[in-house]
């Protein structure tokens with residue numbers, strides 16, 4: 001960049017400077033122009049010069065610029081070396097311009113002077129504001145003036161000096177910048193290596209608002225996510241083991257008691273053992289289902305369905321089960337509403353029966369449950385609301401976590417593993433919907449499911 005800059009500046013300067021010198025030279029001819037004009041006025045035409053080179057040269061030689069001192073025509077005195085005055089060359093033409101000038105008449109016809117092809121510098125000759133002719137000067141291509149050449153040389157030197165300084169400065173600046181950038185990149189690289197080695201607690205210093213600073217921040221949040229996932233995974237495995245251990249130890253105790261003859265293998269005992277195994281099977285199946293949906297491997301056969309149909313079916317299925325526990329499952333107030341969605345009917349059935357099952361399980365005798373259907377411009381909303389008891393406000397966001405139960409001891413009795421709502425959440429999200437829990441207006445829990453409406 002510096003080389004290009006200096007090169008072009010040098011070229012431009014040379015061009016401009018040459019032109020400047022030429023113009024200065026031309027302007028110095030002012031006296032010649034006025035002399036030509038006066039002579040023309042006296043003579044009345046250019047005839048006295050027409051094609052007469054000798055006359056022209058004499059005319060030129062007789063010219064003197066008032067501003068330029070006349071050349072020293074006196075011969076120098078003989079010097080010590082014995083040179084006589086005749087040995088010196090004659091004094092030069094006062095203008096040095098004899099062979100570079102040309103005179104044209106008002107109609108641009110040649111009068112007298114040099115012949116040349118180059119584009120001339122032109123000055124007009126006027127008498128009483130009337131053009132009487134043109135003086136053309138052939139521009140001096142090469143700069144002969146020693147002062148001018150020295151000046152140009154000086155300029156060149158200064159430019160090279162400035163260029164070298166700029167180069168040194170920019171190398172230094174680039175080095176500083178690269179060092180700073182490399183430092184951050186090295187930090188990120190070592191961080192990534194540590195992450196790859198499983199050290200999820202790794203964090204790197206993230207300063208600066210540039211792209212590398214942002215990258216460092218993203219790196220840190222990635223490390224944090226990985227760390228959180230790792231903790232969650234360990235917790236998850238611990239929870240599952242715990243969940244499996246309880247029914248297994250019950251089974252083992254019962255079986256050992258039978259083996260030892262402490263208990264009689266009555267049909268009731270065998271029936272109880274069998275239902276324990278069934279509960280265990282359900283738990284394992286739920287876990288399997290969750291892991292499938294986590295891996296994105298759960299199959300969904302989506303089609304255009306009406307959510308109302310599924311909810312009505314659930315309502316009919318559960319009404320007697322609710323009644324047997326002394327709870328009322330209310331009729332749906334708008335059973336003809338059209339709620340078209342693009343969804344898997346079997347999964348939606350599973351979702352709503354999970355919600356109904358919860359309401360049935362976690363509502364006090366004498367209470368009720370109400371299912372409402374609602375349609376907005378772009379969504380379908382289904383809400384399950386029941387009467388007391390509810391869950392504490394702080395527990396609401398955790399309800400959808402795996403294996404989360406509000407009161408472990410109480411739920412144990414009702415055989416809940418705390419997976420139902422986690423499965424519900426997965427199903428809803430697989431349909432692009434949302435699921436929310438809040439306190440219902442009847443003193444119990446309210447679960448609201450929202451799906452995108454299928455627009456015809």
Ligand SMILES: Nc1ncnc2c1ncn2[C@@H]1O[C@H](COP(=O)(O)OP(=O)(O)OP(=O)(O)O)[C@@H](O)[C@H]1O
Pocket residue numbers: 286358359360362363386389390391399404405406407411415416417418419420421422444445
């Ligand atoms: N309608 C409800 N009213 C009050 N509490 C509820 C209601 N539904 C859920 N809960 C609370 O939320 C917890 C989590 O529910 P979730 O359905 O995920 O698990 P679960 O019912 O205990 O077990 P699972 O559904 O796996 O058999 C329940 O243990 C219960 O304490």
Ligand SMILES: [Mg+2]
Pocket residue numbers: 354357358416419420421
């Ligand atoms: Mg449940």
